[in-house]
Amino acid sequence: MLFTKGHGTANDFVILPDPDGELELTPALVAELCDRRRGIGADGVLRVVRSAKHPEAAGQAAEAEWFMDYHNSDGSIAEMCGNGVRVFVRYLVSRGLATPGPRGLPVATRAGVVVALVGDDTVSVRMRKPQVYAGSTATLGGLTIPGVAVDCGNPHLVCGLHDGLALDGLDLTREPLHDAAVFPSGVNVEFVEPAEPLDGVDGHVRMRVHERGSGETLSCGTGALAVGAVALRDAGLTTGSIAVDVPGGRLVVRHDTEGGWWLEGPAVLVADGEVL
Numbered sequence: 280m281l282f283t284k285g286h287g288t289a290n291d292f293v294i295l296p297d298p299d300g301e302l303e304l305t306p307a308l309v310a311e312l313c314d315r316r317r318g319i320g321a322d323g324v325l326r327v328v329r330s331a332k333h334p335e336a337a338g339q340a341a342e343a344e345w346f347m348d349y350h351n352s353d354g355s356i357a358e359m360c361g362n363g364v365r366v367f368v369r370y371l372v373s374r375g376l377a378t379p380g381p382r383g384l385p386v387a388t389r390a391g392v393v394v395a396l397v398g399d400d401t402v403s404v405r406m407r408k409p410q411v412y413a414g415s416t417a418t419l420g421g422l423t424i425p426g427v428a429v430d431c432g433n434p435h436l437v438c439g440l441h442d443g444l445a446l447d448g449l450d451l452t453r454e455p456l457h458d459a460a461v462f463p464s465g466v467n468v469e470f471v472e473p474a475e476p477l478d479g480v481d482g483h484v485r486m487r488v489h490e491r492g493s494g495e496t497l498s499c500g501t502g503a504l505a506v507g508a509v510a511l512r513d514a515g516l517t518t519g520s521i522a523v524d525v526p527g528g529r530l531v532v533r534h535d536t537e538g539g540w541w542l543e544g545p546a547v548l549v550a551d552g553e554v555l
Contacts, residue, residue, distance in 0.1 A: 280554040282312075283370060284319065287362030287402075287546045289497035289527025293321045294370050294548075300332035306354025312554070313352035319552070322493045323360060324350045325367050327376070330387045339387035345371055346387040351492030359390035359432035361500020362530075365402040365546040368395040373548060390432025403543040406501070407432045409508035417468045418456040419449060424470070429505035434466045434491075437509045446472045446485055451495040465491040469502045471510075474524060480531065481519035482510045487526065497527030500542050507532025508540070 280302070283294040293312045295302060304326055313321045326348035330336040336346035347367045349360045368384055371377040377384055383394040383405070396403045413428040417438050426438035436457060440446060455468045467490045474483040486506050488499040507521035511534060520533040530544040 282319065282552055282554060283548055284321070284550040284552070285325075285366040285370060285546065285548045286527075287365050287498065287500065288525055288530060288544050290362040290499060291321045292323050292325045292363055292366055293319050294325045294327060294366070296327045296374075298327065298329050298332070298376075300328045302326065304348070304350065306350075309350045309354040310352065319554070322352050322490070322496050323357070323363060324352075325360075325363050325370075326350070327367065327370065335389060336387045339392055342392045343385035343387040345377060349388070351490070352494075353492045355492040356389070357433055357492065359388050359407070359501055361404065361406060361431075361502075361504055361542045362498055362544070362546075363500070364388060364393060364404055365395065365500065365542070365544065366548070368397060368402050368404070369546040369548060372397055388432070400545060401543050402546040403541050404500075406504055406540045406542050408538070408540055409504055411508055411512060413461060415458050415461045417470075419451075419453075426468070427509050428461055428466075429508060431501040431504050433501055434462050434464065435502055435505035436462070436466050436468045437505050438468065438470050439509075440470060440472045446470060446487055449487060451487060451489045454494070455489055467491050467499060467502050467505075469499070469506050471506050474522075477522050479520075480522045481516060482507075482514055482521040483524070484510055484521065485524045498525040498530070500530065500544070503530040504532055504540065504542050508534075 330340040330346040410430040424438045429435040503523040533541040
């Protein structure tokens, strides 16, 4: 079984080419591949499948040739992965499987079809519109931290830090507790604090994240999208851009005047190999 290893701001993935959907990708196999001591090591697996060959994507085949079949490192299936889809697009283009058109490259996901613009150093993806819809809380150790629920095609809880709480002091080795009535399928929890102003953007924040099915990761693309949406809302802006610094680097979220929500950042392929 051939694979490629890639990452977006240190959110890393095992990429499996399976154009005709012939690979039996079980939860156990995903967990083995993602194991950082006994396997290749990754936050998740990206299976590269033609949309027409996957039962969950066949209905999107007319819009997008390729389907990103994404699995968390514990083997569970996720609806969307913002860093993953950017790495997925870099793989398609670098292997000659797809060529971006003037309006970008469409990719099918469980959260719908997204469109990517490919640059030399970055990939920008027009994401599903984030829906900020409810207040909720996360409990971390003895702390209960208020937050905002955001639907980015997958569930997020954005928690701004106040009252002297420091981002670097949080212990994210355990999953934050959440309200199962608001998030019945689990949730990705982002903790956010303001950062120094930057030129060229309307806001700048720092973020750490505990991802459903993967634990703390060095970056989360849809998490950055959720954080950017909340930051723009809190600033009273209907359009604009937010720089989101994560432990693995920097992502930029933009809401344009045509209503598009864009996630931009690096997408890097680092190695090819074979699973024995």
